[in-house]
Amino acid sequence: MADTSKGDAATMNKIAIVGSGLVGKSWAMLFACSGYDVMLYDVIPDQLQSAQEDIEAQLSALYKEGLQRSSLTLAEVKGHICTTTILEECVTGAIYIQECVPENRDLKRDVWRQIDDVITPDDVVFATSTSAIVPSLLSDHLKKRHRFMVAHPANPPLLNPMVELVPAPWTEPAAVDRARALMEVIGQVPIVLNKEIDGFVQARIQAAIIHVAWQLVSEDYVDVESLETAMSEGLGGWYAFMGPFDVEHINANGFVDSNKKYGAMVEQVQKTFPKPELMQGPAAEKLTRDLEQWTPSNRLADRCRWRDRRMSALLQLKRKLDEE
Ligand code: NAI
Incomplete structure (x- = not known):
């Protein structure tokens, strides 16, 4: 508040x-x-x-x-x-x-x-x-x-x-x-920010997430529902409370230890990222159909209200936890 x-x-x-x-x-x-x-x-x-x-x-x-x-x-x-x-x-x-x-x-x-x-x-x-x-x-x-x-x-x-x-x-x-x-x-x-850059911080991180999510779905590694679940039930739990480096810092015995253990793996995965591309063609059409099945276009306002209620409650919870 x-x-x-x-x-x-x-x-x-x-x-x-x-x-x-x-x-x-x-x-x-x-x-x-x-x-x-x-x-x-x-x-x-x-x-x-x-x-x-x-x-x-x-x-x-x-x-x-x-x-x-x-x-x-x-x-x-x-x-x-x-x-x-x-x-x-x-x-x-x-x-x-x-x-x-x-x-x-x-x-x-x-x-x-x-x-x-x-x-x-x-x-x-x-x-x-x-x-x-x-x-x-x-x-x-x-x-x-x-x-x-x-x-x-x-x-x-x-x-x-x-x-x-x-x-x-x-x-x-x-x-x-x-x-x-x-x-x-x-x-x-x-x-x-200390200086300007395209997309600033938030849109750059969002673009990176969409980039990888698009590869996973368009190349059929996972269906869209599972991809969304990985974010909302997995990564989102951390990221509602802390950022990516802090996560690494406490997931091992400090950032140096984490980097020693997992840094090469992270680099190896990053090397498999594809070139950026527009999300279009049959894969984008399938993605649209899947999303429409989940939330039809005429129900988007309801889905927004659903999201907003949860975001309000999370905000209040975070404020309460910060006061403890
Ligand atoms: P919007 O399309 O919902 O609203 C734009 C409003 O500006 C409309 O009410 C329109 O009538 C009015 N407008 C058009 N020309 C105008 C003028 N010459 N003078 C005064 N008003 C004028 O757009 P939205 O989503 O509110 O986005 C506004 C800005 O906020 C954009 O730059 C967008 O990138 C940015 N933004 C959008 C976010 C989003 O999730 N929608 C999140 C963060 C930033």
């Missing part, structure tokens, strides 16, 4: 969220849960309307099950979120701007150019939710590029605390410090 007491001094502060889709809505709820005044902007008025309805439904479900990340009431959290179709109204007076428009480089560059043109005080943080575009490619044209960075959430940010902060070569450390401090106030767990 976010420590809202730490955010008390900031309750008069305004957060601008640009784009009210999946990620924009989740950021809006997160900030509102800590008492920030959120203004949510979108180019499509109907989208803003449905975003508000969805936010209400998501928050109500969390509060009903006691899985909310806030000590505020449901009505108070909702009261901290308002919407606008005017970009200038959204960003003016904000201490932090989180852009969440679709993953399109030209669109994002244009949206940031518009934001950059609106006069803002020097300490406002410019943050993009981009999943994989390096920040230098989105900010080289900005007058205020020294305050620009990626703040990439793990989806959905409301239930997944990790946020990767990725500075461009020209981003001032003070801007990253402000973003990091704000993330901590709202109960997120920021990691800061």
Whole structure:
């Protein structure tokens, strides 16, 4: 649960969220849960309307099950979120701007150019939710590029605390410090990259997992259900609580011992990894059929709710264990 007491001094502060889709809505709820005044902007008025309805439904479900990340009431959290179709109204007076428009480089560059043109005080943080575009490619044209960075959430940010902060070569450390401090106030767990790289940390690791999973399924070493089980009932148990090197460190008598015992084996397996390829052709069609049998496309929303309930419960459990 976010420590809202730490955010008390900031309750008069305004957060601008640009784009009210999946990620924009989740950021809006997160900030509102800590008492920030959120203004949510979108180019499509109907989208803003449905975003508000969805936010209400998501928050109500969390509060009903006691899985909310806030000590505020449901009505108070909702009261901290308002919407606008005017970009200038959204960003003016904000201490932090989180852009969440679709993953399109030209669109994002244009949206940031518009934001950059609106006069803002020097300490406002410019943050993009981009999943994989390096920040230098989105900010080289900005007058205020020294305050620009990626703040990439793990989806959905409301239930997944990790946020990767990725500075461009020209981003001032003070801007990253402000973003990091704000993330901590709202109960997120920021990691800061020293320099930019395609996919940052999370999408790179995810790409590596998908790469290997695709080989195992497409070359018929294992069926998709077993592959998924290896993650959810095996590796996932560790990785919900610790990272890959920590796992190796305690699986033997320290990392040096682990490396001595298993390092060559790991290298040997890595040598058998195939070249990267697009997931297409008959193997991709079979994979699609298998996944559809498991969760038909018209049941994806139910499956998301199923996942979100479990992620909320895991988050609460982890917080409780950390307090022990
Ligand atoms: P989405 O498609 O659900 O939402 C995008 C929203 O932006 C829509 O409401 C759309 O109307 C609005 N929009 C389009 N043009 C706009 C403009 N010029 N100004 C303001 N709003 C505009 O997309 P989603 O999934 O929320 O992704 C947003 C960003 O977050 C992307 O960069 C994506 O890569 C990133 N991201 C996505 C994650 C995911 O799992 N979906 C996870 C983490 C980051």
